[in-house]
Amino acid sequence: MTVQPASLAADPMVPRRFRVDRAWSEIDGVRSMELRPLDSGPVAFEPGQFNMLYAFGVGEIAVSLSGDAAQRDRLVHTTRAVGEVSRAITQLNEGDMVGVRGPFGTAWPIARQTGRHAVFVAGGLGLAPLRPAIYHVLANRADFAGLTLIYGARSPQDLLYADEVARWKSRFDVEIEVTVDHAAPGWTGRVGVVTTVIDRALAGVDPALVSAFLCGPEIMMRYGVMSLEAAGVGQDRIWVSLERNMKCAIGFCGHCQFGPTFVCRDGPVYRHDQIAHLINKSEV
Amino acid sequence: MTKGQTTHGILKDPTLLVAALMADGWRVIGPKVRDQAIVYEVLDQPDDLPRGLTDSQSGGLYRLEAGQPERWFDYVVGPHSWKKWLFPARQKLWTATRLADAGFEIEVSAIDWPKTVFFGVRACEIAAMTVQDRVFDNGMFRDAAYAARRADTLIVAVQCARSAETCFCASMNTGPGVDEGYDIALTELAGISGEILVTAGSDRGRAILAPLALPSATDGQIAAGPATTAAAAASQSRAMVPDIARVLREGLDHTNWEVVADACLSCGNCTLACPTCFCSDVEDVSDLSGDHAERWRSWDSCFSTDFSYVHGGAVRRSPKSQYRQWMTHKLSTWHDQFEMSGCVGCGRCITWCPVGIDITREAGTFAAHPHPAET
Amino acid sequence: MQTHGFEEILSRHPVFAGFDGDTLSLMAGCARNEHVQAGAIVYFEGDPADRMYLIRHGDVAVEIGTPERNPIIVETLHPDDILGWSWMVPPYRHMSQARATTDLRVVSLDGACLRRKCDDNPALGYMMFKHLLPHMAQRVRALRLQVLDLYGTASS
Numbered sequence: 001m002t003v004q005p006a007s008l009a010a011d012p013m014v015p016r017r018f019r020v021d022r023a024w025s026e027i028d029g030v031r032s033m034e035l036r037p038l039d040s041g042p043v044a045f046e047p048g049q050f051n052m053l054y055a056f057g058v059g060e061i062a063v064s065l066s067g068d069a070a071q072r073d074r075l076v077h078t079t080r081a082v083g084e085v086s087r088a089i090t091q092l093n094e095g096d097m098v099g100v101r102g103p104f105g106t107a108w109p110i111a112r113q114t115g116r117h118a119v120f121v122a123g124g125l126g127l128a129p130l131r132p133a134i135y136h137v138l139a140n141r142a143d144f145a146g147l148t149l150i151y152g153a154r155s156p157q158d159l160l161y162a163d164e165v166a167r168w169k170s171r172f173d174v175e176i177e178v179t180v181d182h183a184a185p186g187w188t189g190r191v192g193v194v195t196t197v198i199d200r201a202l203a204g205v206d207p208a209l210v211s212a213f214l215c216g217p218e219i220m221m222r223y224g225v226m227s228l229e230a231a232g233v234g235q236d237r238i239w240v241s242l243e244r245n246m247k248c249a250i251g252f253c254g255h256c257q258f259g260p261t262f263v264c265r266d267g268p269v270y271r272h273d274q275i276a277h278l279i280n281k282s283e284v
Numbered sequence: 285m286t287k288g289q290t291t292h293g294i295l296k297d298p299t300l301l302v303a304a305l306m307a308d309g310w311r312v313i314g315p316k317v318r319d320q321a322i323v324y325e326v327l328d329q330p331d332d333l334p335r336g337l338t339d340s341q342s343g344g345l346y347r348l349e350a351g352q353p354e355r356w357f358d359y360v361v362g363p364h365s366w367k368k369w370l371f372p373a374r375q376k377l378w379t380a381t382r383l384a385d386a387g388f389e390i391e392v393s394a395i396d397w398p399k400t401v402f403f404g405v406r407a408c409e410i411a412a413m414t415v416q417d418r419v420f421d422n423g424m425f426r427d428a429a430y431a432a433r434r435a436d437t438l439i440v441a442v443q444c445a446r447s448a449e450t451c452f453c454a455s456m457n458t459g460p461g462v463d464e465g466y467d468i469a470l471t472e473l474a475g476i477s478g479e480i481l482v483t484a485g486s487d488r489g490r491a492i493l494a495p496l497a498l499p500s501a502t503d504g505q506i507a508a509g510p511a512t513t514a515a516a517a518a519s520q521s522r523a524m525v526p527d528i529a530r531v532l533r534e535g536l537d538h539t540n541w542e543v544v545a546d547a548c549l550s551c552g553n554c555t556l557a558c559p560t561c562f563c564s565d566v567e568d569v570s571d572l573s574g575d576h577a578e579r580w581r582s583w584d585s586c587f588s589t590d591f592s593y594v595h596g597g598a599v600r601r602s603p604k605s606q607y608r609q610w611m612t613h614k615l616s617t618w619h620d621q622f623e624m625s626g627c628v629g630c631g632r633c634i635t636w637c638p639v640g641i642d643i644t645r646e647a648g649t650f651a652a653h654p655h656p657a658e659t
Numbered sequence: 660m661q662t663h664g665f666e667e668i669l670s671r672h673p674v675f676a677g678f679d680g681d682t683l684s685l686m687a688g689c690a691r692n693e694h695v696q697a698g699a700i701v702y703f704e705g706d707p708a709d710r711m712y713l714i715r716h717g718d719v720a721v722e723i724g725t726p727e728r729n730p731i732i733v734e735t736l737h738p739d740d741i742l743g744w745s746w747m748v749p750p751y752r753h754m755s756q757a758r759a760t761t762d763l764r765v766v767s768l769d770g771a772c773l774r775r776k777c778d779d780n781p782a783l784g785y786m787m788f789k790h791l792l793p794h795m796a797q798r799v800r801a802l803r804l805q806v807l808d809l810y811g812t813a814s815s
Contacts, residue, residue, distance in 0.1 A: 011392060011428060012425045012426075013377050013378075013427075013581075014377070014378055014390055014392055015390060017387065017388070017389075017390070019387075038387070054568075056380060056382065056388050056570075056577055057380070057568065057570035057574060057577035058568060058570075059566075059568040060566070060568065060579075082595045083595060086595075095386055096386055097386060097387040097388055099380075099388075099390070123809060123810060124809070124810035125810075152810075153810055154808065154809075154810040158810060179735075181805045181808070181809075181810070182731055182732065182733065182805075183720075183731070183732040184729050184730075184731065184732065185720070185722065185729055185730055185732065185758070187720075187732060188718075188760055188761075189735075190718075190735045190737070191720065191721075191732045191733065191734050191735040192734050192735060192801055192805075193801050193804040193805050193809075195801065195804065196797070196801045200737070216809070216810075217809040217810065219804065219807060219809055220804070220809050223800075223804060243594055244592070244594060244599065245591065245592055245593050245594055245599070247564065247565055247566050247584075248564070248566065250422075250424070250425035251419075251422045251424065251425060252419070252420060252422075252425070252427060252562065252564065253563060253564045253565065253566070253584070254562060254563030254564070254584070254586065255563065255565075255584070255591060255592070257609070257613065257617070259617060260616075260617035260620030260621060261620075261621075262621070265422075265424060281536055281537075282605075283599060283600045283601065283602060283604075283605030283608075284536070284599075284600075284605070284609075
């Protein structure tokens, strides 16, 4: 899949205008919206990339693309209201206009994993950036040896895309393990951190066949990588998505530097062996 | 002076060149004295060019002093760099206006840059421009405003005949002699009173010099140019240790970071004074009616805690990690990002550090004891 | 015959798989099969911790109750997990309650019996230490992550 890079847009610092076609609530404080372009330029993206979303007069934030990359006429974003800008983004409704710069950053190399067992490890909202890659495997399931999703959240109420995950789970060719950190009685699922589930989920899987994709809190990914390595998955077959402060997304502002890399250009998706020497260092 | 060739002439008074440029409609930005320091401002008249000044610089200290009264360029770099012109400290990127139907439109800010001469650019400063050229045209994205300003600016360089105590450009291979990247270069020859060797470095430069009909330089005068900068290089007492990129890459856990952090005030002066530091922030503002919004881009510093903020907190909270980020970026990871050093050896970070932290001395400490935990 | 079946089960369990046959038969002497119906309590908080449970089929929720609200599930355990370790630690009382969330089949081992055998045979005690401690450590590490409340939003 080839995507026209955003660099070919007239000015990478100027947002293009999109219209909110639909907006809906996912879980408490988290909303999704579907956007259609009003200005010219590419809409296509690759799984794992992100856009800078601009709320008029308020500001701009980086939000991962969480829709299906095969749908090349619209963008789907899922945003949690944590700051001023994200709050404004989550208050947008059908018909509102939003500024979009992007897509930016590296992608999950999912299309290159033909024949392999795709293992997705998602924590909290980390499922959103992984979803386009999961869509790809679901749509091309026969090209892959397997699909396993291990998804952890704080509580059953915090599970993102719960209905959709349940639909995936009903497929016979998909393994899904969902776990939460805390639950009230009545929850019949698993309670325990996502990393504890990895060993179990990989029990019958040939580790040499696994390509693993992790997205979630950095600590979760660190421990998740350890579990994957213990299970025999090579560092060069593990990809993680990092989050850093981002102002420009085009390598000019310097904010998102992680060691020698710019998360906006060299990330957010990194192959783990390329950053293993940095990810355990504090305050890099 | 013959036309067409790389040519050398002799100029007695550099204000004549300033006057010629002004007469030709150029905006001339050059050295001026303000607040007892050399700053780069628009020259209103040729006589704004200072004369008879030198400077005294060391860690945390800058003093403009009287020098030999007839000499023009014996001071070196001051607190400003040309960065503030090519990459303004605050620039408006665009304006958005609300439309009647819940939408908005965006108008990109026009680039307002008359034809401009930078007069008196030093070798390290040309090197710094080369560094920022690479930063703002990174192979994927290009800062159109920066590129436009840069392309439409004529460079009149000055070869340094003297180094300050804080200069270490010789060890960075960025000076004190200017080899390229200029339209016209001026060398105030040492020991030869009132003789400035003028060298054209581009067709643009030759075209400007031609009407001045400068007397040709003699072979002796031409040879005196490199000798002048060689003497300035030889006088430098500070030097960057070689191989510092590797030393720092392997030294993220060095105990010396704690030592520097104890002195560092996290004030960010070094990042503002540095001619290559490029970090910026953006700010979205709207008017009271809420119908007009603007985005501004302004200089930022990796020494601020907010700089690395992600939701939940900042990644680099301690002065130690902030200084480590600045120094390793400048001297080590810059090579990974831009295939060159981010340091040009101008010494501004040493002079303008309120506590006199010396990047060359710190580099020396890291290099001398690469594994302090084992000693 | 019965004991031999337990040896078989223990030898296939990830924690005890490395034990030699003699040790396994010693342990098997303390074992029995139990069946717990979905929803039933395996043990209550404060109960004497007299058994260790190896889960064969079904799931268990470990809960901690508070007076003013419903109990909170802090951990769920699944086939091949070990439920209950308070039998190793004085005063041998459960600090949480365990509820079967599905029909549950377990092999339980008598804690007092195991302690006695370990006292008599320090080599067995050391084997238990070497094999149970890593399992415990893994659980403690997981709980640490849980305490971090990773998915929380510190800023809001």
